[in-house]
Amino acid sequence: MRAAKTEPIPETAGAVRTIALRVDGTEHRLTVDPRRTLLDLLREQIGDYSAKKGCDHGQCGACTVLLDGRRVLSCLILALSCDGADVTTAAGLAEDGELHSLHQSFVDHDGFQCGYCTPGQICSAAGLLAEFADGAPSHVTESVAGTPQWTDEEISERMSGNLCRCGAYAGIVAAVREVGEQR
Numbered sequence: 666m667r668a669a670k671t672e673p674i675p676e677t678a679g680a681v682r683t684i685a686l687r688v689d690g691t692e693h694r695l696t697v698d699p700r701r702t703l704l705d706l707l708r709e710q711i712g713d714y715s716a717k718k719g720c721d722h723g724q725c726g727a728c729t730v731l732l733d734g735r736r737v738l739s740c741l742i743l744a745l746s747c748d749g750a751d752v753t754t755a756a757g758l759a760e761d762g763e764l765h766s767l768h769q770s771f772v773d774h775d776g777f778q779c780g781y782c783t784p785g786q787i788c789s790a791a792g793l794l795a796e797f798a799d800g801a802p803s804h805v806t807e808s809v810a811g812t813p814q815w816t817d818e819e820i821s822e823r824m825s826g827n828l829c830r831c832g833a834y835a836g837i838v839a840a841v842r843e844v845g846e847q848r
Contacts, residue, residue: 684748688713689757697744704728704739706747707754715754715784719828726827729785729792730754736792738826755784758791766847767791770840778831786827790841793823797845815845 685694688711695710704721707713707730716739719727723741730739731753758765767787770776777783796803797813805822806813813819820838829837 682745684745686747686750686752688752689754695744699743699745701744702740703730703732703737703742703744703747703752706744707739707752713754713756715756716788717781717784719782719785724828725782725785726789727782727785729788729827731788731792734792734795736789753788753791755787758787765791766844767794767840770844771837774836774840774843776833776836776840778829778833782827782829782831786824786829786837789824789827790837790844793820793841794845794848796823798848815842817842820845 681696681698683694683696685692687693688707693711695706697706697710701710704716704718707716708718716730717727718740719725721740723738726738728739729736731737732739732742732747733751734753755768759768764772765787767790771783771787776786797815800812802813803819803822805818807816817838820841821834824837824841
């Protein structure tokens with residue numbers, strides 16, 4: 666049996682690369698290892714601790730951020746794939762020092778207890794609001810005139826990727842519904 670011919674590995678394989686991205690409105694140009702996740706880049710290189718590291722396997726939602734307006738699990742996204750992207754964390758939703766309507770609604774409805782999952786919950790809720798605005802259905806959508814309705818079942822389904830160990834789900838659903846119905 667003959668050994669398979671192997672091609673030499675280019676010297677650039679596995680080497681660090683430079684990317685540019687905007688996080689919460691601030692431009693960053695960073696050198697990153699190709700194996701680094703967006704979550705690790707945010708926390709370790711930029712120093713933005715809003716997104717939390719929970720399971721590190723995409724199962725809890727604590728690391729949810731908005732990537733070009735869509736909610737993503739930052740522990741599953743490679744930082745290199747974010748070159749040129751716009752990243753918004755829960756902290757970045759606030760404007761001019763004022764709480765975002767979701768922040769305030771979470772406070773008003775006791776949508777958190779320990780607070781660890783709250784930034785991911787808020788980013789997921791912001792993504793949910795955008796999905797509703799676009800009329801995007803979910804698995805449980807019962808359309809009335811082609812538009813998803815603000816039901817507990819609809820909100821719970823769309824927020825199901827974000828876990829809360831404290832069990833603040835009733836407050837979370839109420840907080841999201843209030844903001845959604847106001848829009």
